[in-house]
Amino acid sequence: MTASPFLAPLFVEARKLNRSLAAVLAVAAPSLIALFTFFNMLRGKQAAPWEMWMGSASAIWAFFMLPMSVTALTALVAHMEHGPKSWDHLRALPLPRWRLYAAKAVCVLAVVALMSAAVPAMTWGAVTLAAAIKPQLQPTGAFDLAAYAATAGKIYLAAVLMIAIQLWVALRWASFVPALAVGIGGTFFSVVATSAKQGVFFPWQMPVNMLATEAWRVQTALGLGLGLGTVVMVAALAHLSRREVL
Numbered sequence: 001m002t003a004s005p006f007l008a009p010l011f012v013e014a015r016k017l018n019r020s021l022a023a024v025l026a027v028a029a030p031s032l033i034a035l036f037t038f039f040n041m042l043r044g045k046q047a048a049p050w051e052m053w054m055g056s057a058s059a060i061w062a063f064f065m066l067p068m069s070v071t072a073l074t075a076l077v078a079h080m081e082h083g084p085k086s087w088d089h090l091r092a093l094p095l096p097r098w099r100l101y102a103a104k105a106v107c108v109l110a111v112v113a114l115m116s117a118a119v120p121a122m123t124w125g126a127v128t129l130a131a132a133i134k135p136q137l138q139p140t141g142a143f144d145l146a147a148y149a150a151t152a153g154k155i156y157l158a159a160v161l162m163i164a165i166q167l168w169v170a171l172r173w174a175s176f177v178p179a180l181a182v183g184i185g186g187t188f189f190s191v192v193a194t195s196a197k198q199g200v201f202f203p204w205q206m207p208v209n210m211l212a213t214e215a216w217r218v219q220t221a222l223g224l225g226l227g228l229g230t231v232v233m234v235a236a237l238a239h240l241s242r243r244e245v246l
């Protein structure tokens with residue numbers, strides 16, 4: 001009984017997402033990576049190791065598809081209230097305002113987690129299907145599920161700071177332009193400055209640093225992405241609970 005007031009906003013947000021295009025986005029992003037892997041593999045002439053296919057998919061996800069998916073998802077979640085101008089009604093409900101925003105944050109984090117898990121799963125399916133069509137392309141080496149799952153998990157955790165920033169901006173302003181500008185701009189600078197050593201401190205590059213060969217880059221990006229991301233998420237909830245939407 002006591003848990004109901006805390007879980008009710010979360011259930012409401014989950015139902016809203018279920019009726020939105022979030023499910024389409026959650027399936028489309030990892031599916032595009034799987035399709036690319038499938039057709040790219042069929043173009044090959046000889047077998048390649050599992051590590052190459054799984055690593056390539058992880059790099060595409062961390063480098064480009066994850067930031068753009070977070071941008072689209074956070075804008076979608078925020079627009080569910082901005083569009084019909086329902087914030088006044090929600091903020092007048094007899095419950096702490098932070099729970100409304102926390103429910104949205106939990107749902108966004110959950111959807112991104114599902115997408116992160118779907119990338120290696122769908123990539124495995126794509127590679128397996130391609131190998132069934134062209135048996136000579138059957139990947140070599142062992143399929144190290146634990147290693148691929150660990151990499152996907154680290155990419156997700158390192159992205160928490162980026163997710164917190166994007167969600168904060170998307171919920172703060174009713175217009176979707178600021179959120180899209182931040183997301184596109186962050187992804188752009190991540191791409192053009194991909195080789196910069198300072199990229200380990202840039203939120204949009206933290207996920208892709210989980211694929212780095214230098215241990216310090218992995219540890220630094222992971223620590224900042226998760227640790228600072230948690231702090232920023234809490235700060236966002238506190239800030240949004242006290243301000244009106246513009």
